Amino acid sequence: MSEEIRRQRIEKIEELKKEGIDIYGRAFPKKEIASIKEGEADVKTAGRIMAIRHHGGSSFLDIKDSTGKIQIYIKKNNISEEELFIFKRLDIGDIIGVEGDVFRTKTGELTILLKHLTLLSKSLNTLPEKWHGLKDVEIRFRKRYLDLIMNEEVREVFKKRVKVIQYIREFLNSKGFIEVDTPMMHPIPGGAEARPFITYHNTLEMNLYLRIAPELYLKRLLVGNFEKIYEINRSFRNEGISPLHNPEFTMLELYSAYGDCREMMEITESLITFLGEKINNSLAMDYQDKKIDLSLPWKRIKWADIFSEAGIANWRDKEVVLKKAEEEGIELTEEDKGNVFEVLDKIFKKKIQPKLVNPTFIYQYPVEISPLAKSYPDSVDMVERFELFIGCLEIANAYSELNDPVEQRRRFLDAINKTTGNKEKMVDEDYIEALEYGMPPAGGLGIGIDRLVMLLTNSSSIREVIFFPLLRPKK
RNA sequence: GGGCCGUUAGCUCAACGGCAGAGCAGGGCACUCUUAAUGCCAAGGUUGGAGGUUCAAAUCCUCCACGGCCUACCA
Known part of the structure; x- marks a missing residue:
C-alpha cells in the first residue's frame, strides 16, 4: 500500500x-x-x-x-x-x-x-494517523521529525530543553562567567572515571579519545588566568545505555578561580531554583510519581552521616559494610568485595538514592573516590566535594579543585595501581605540568544537562530529552 | 552481558490453533461554515526474519534481528 x-x-x-x-x-x-x-x-x-x-x-x-x-x-x-x-x-x-x-x-x-x-x-x-498520532517508541526515536510533527508534548519537552540551556547561559553570563570551548578529542582521556571512545588521526598517526569530561582542559584555562569560565557541550562515555545513560551527553562544567566547593553549592542552588522558576514558573514540581519542592534551603548531609543513618556507624569498617550489603540482598562480585567503596556505592544506589526526592547535597567525600578534589585542611582523608540529588537523580557534582601538582600525580598513580580493567588510563603529565606553573585555588561544578532537563520536563528516560538518542541501526 | 515483555496494512489497534479484521490515512462519487466532518463504493497484508510441531500457525516451540523495561556495567 x-x-x-x-x-x-x-x-x-x-x-x-x-x-x-x-x-x-x-x-x-x-x-x-x-x-x-x-x-x-x-x-x-x-x-x-x-x-x-x-x-x-x-x-x-x-x-x-x-x-x-x-x-x-x-x-x-x-x-x-x-x-x-x-x-x-x-x-x-x-x-x-x-x-x-x-x-x-x-x-x-x-x-x-x-x-x-x-x-x-x-x-x-x-x-502517522491524525487521532492516535505516533506512539511506537522505536519509530519516535528513529524518525524524531515525525515525533516532533505529530506529538505536541514532545515539542514542548525539546523547547524546554532549549530554554534550559539558554537560561543557564543567561544566568552564568550575568554572574561574570564566560563561555569557552575546549577540545573534544583528547590524546589522553581524563577528568572522570569512564571508558572512552577511541578514534584515529591519519596524518598524526595517533589514537585520540573522545573526551569523557572537559575538566582537565578547563583547569588548564584557570592556569592561563581565565578565572570564571564554563563550557556546555558534549562528553562521550563508552559504557552501557540505559534510561539514564546515553553514550553522548551534555554537561555543564563551571570553574571559579579563588572560589571553592561552598561557592559552588550556592551557585547550584541559585541556578537550579532560577531554572525552576523560568521553566515551570514554580519551585514545586512533579517528577514521575514524586512531589518535589525546590524551595531553599536544601538539605545538606555529610557522606559519612548518610551511611551511619543507614546503620553503618563506621564506613571504614569493611566487615560491617559487607554485612550490611548482605542484609540488603545486594549482589557482590569478588572484585566488589575487595573494594569497600564499590560496596558502599551499591548500598547507596539501592538503599539511599531512591529516598533522595527533595534536593539534597551530600558532601565531604573520601579522597579515594575523588582524585581531583582538594582535601580538608584538618583531614587529608576527606575532600571538599558534594553531589546533588533531586528526584532520586544525580544532578550535580562539585568540589574544591586540587591544585597541588605533586599530590595530583600521586593520586593519578594511585588510581592506576588500583584499577586493573581500565587500560586507557594514563597519567596526563601535560596537565600536571600545567599545575606546576600554579593554578589558583578554585571551585568547580559539573551538571548533567540531560538529567536536569528530564527533571524539569518530568521525563522518565534520557532518550526523551535527546533529539536523536543512539540506537542500533535498523536493517 | 542476563531476565521479562513487545513486533499484525503507511499509522493506531483487533483476531490468541480453524477463511487476517476495523478505524484513520490513501483512491472514486456526493455535499459551499467543516473541524476525529458525514454518507456510499472500491482497494490495501511475505502477521519482524529463518526453521520446527500440526490435517491446519499471526496464534505453540527453537533460533535470529530490532525495541522497551528491569538488572549488570557506568556517574
Whole structure:
C-alpha cells in the first residue's frame, strides 16, 4: 500500500510539473501562525497540512508551523484555475504558503479565507494517523521529525530543553562567567572515571579519545588566568545505555578561580531554583510519581552521616559494610568485595538514592573516590566535594579543585595501581605540568544537562530529552 | 552481558490453533461554515526474519534481528 500511495503521489507531482508548477517552492516570507489575529487582511503565512476536510464546493485545511495551527477555508470559485489545480492535488503532509483574510467561522475557529495558494513542498510519504498520532517508541526515536510533527508534548519537552540551556547561559553570563570551548578529542582521556571512545588521526598517526569530561582542559584555562569560565557541550562515555545513560551527553562544567566547593553549592542552588522558576514558573514540581519542592534551603548531609543513618556507624569498617550489603540482598562480585567503596556505592544506589526526592547535597567525600578534589585542611582523608540529588537523580557534582601538582600525580598513580580493567588510563603529565606553573585555588561544578532537563520536563528516560538518542541501526 | 515483555496494512489497534479484521490515512462519487466532518463504493497484508510441531500457525516451540523495561556495567 505504501508503494501504491507513493505511486499516486508521484503521479500528482508529474501532473503539477507538466503545468510548470514549482513543486518544492522558494523563499516565502510569512507571518508566524501564532501571531495571526482576527480581522487581518491579506495575511501571508505557511505551514504543513495536518488535515483536509472537503465539503462540496468548500474545503477546510489545518496547517501547522512551529508556533501553532490555523484553519484555512477554501471556496473553490474564489481562487484561480491554477491554484485550484494545485489544491486538488494537495495531500496531508504537504507544505503550503497561503494568503487571505482572517475571520472566525460560526463555530468560532480562527480561519484564513484563502485568496492565494503556493505549493512549497510536496510530501511522498503519509504522516502517522491524525487521532492516535505516533506512539511506537522505536519509530519516535528513529524518525524524531515525525515525533516532533505529530506529538505536541514532545515539542514542548525539546523547547524546554532549549530554554534550559539558554537560561543557564543567561544566568552564568550575568554572574561574570564566560563561555569557552575546549577540545573534544583528547590524546589522553581524563577528568572522570569512564571508558572512552577511541578514534584515529591519519596524518598524526595517533589514537585520540573522545573526551569523557572537559575538566582537565578547563583547569588548564584557570592556569592561563581565565578565572570564571564554563563550557556546555558534549562528553562521550563508552559504557552501557540505559534510561539514564546515553553514550553522548551534555554537561555543564563551571570553574571559579579563588572560589571553592561552598561557592559552588550556592551557585547550584541559585541556578537550579532560577531554572525552576523560568521553566515551570514554580519551585514545586512533579517528577514521575514524586512531589518535589525546590524551595531553599536544601538539605545538606555529610557522606559519612548518610551511611551511619543507614546503620553503618563506621564506613571504614569493611566487615560491617559487607554485612550490611548482605542484609540488603545486594549482589557482590569478588572484585566488589575487595573494594569497600564499590560496596558502599551499591548500598547507596539501592538503599539511599531512591529516598533522595527533595534536593539534597551530600558532601565531604573520601579522597579515594575523588582524585581531583582538594582535601580538608584538618583531614587529608576527606575532600571538599558534594553531589546533588533531586528526584532520586544525580544532578550535580562539585568540589574544591586540587591544585597541588605533586599530590595530583600521586593520586593519578594511585588510581592506576588500583584499577586493573581500565587500560586507557594514563597519567596526563601535560596537565600536571600545567599545575606546576600554579593554578589558583578554585571551585568547580559539573551538571548533567540531560538529567536536569528530564527533571524539569518530568521525563522518565534520557532518550526523551535527546533529539536523536543512539540506537542500533535498523536493517 | 542476563531476565521479562513487545513486533499484525503507511499509522493506531483487533483476531490468541480453524477463511487476517476495523478505524484513520490513501483512491472514486456526493455535499459551499467543516473541524476525529458525514454518507456510499472500491482497494490495501511475505502477521519482524529463518526453521520446527500440526490435517491446519499471526496464534505453540527453537533460533535470529530490532525495541522497551528491569538488572549488570557506568556517574
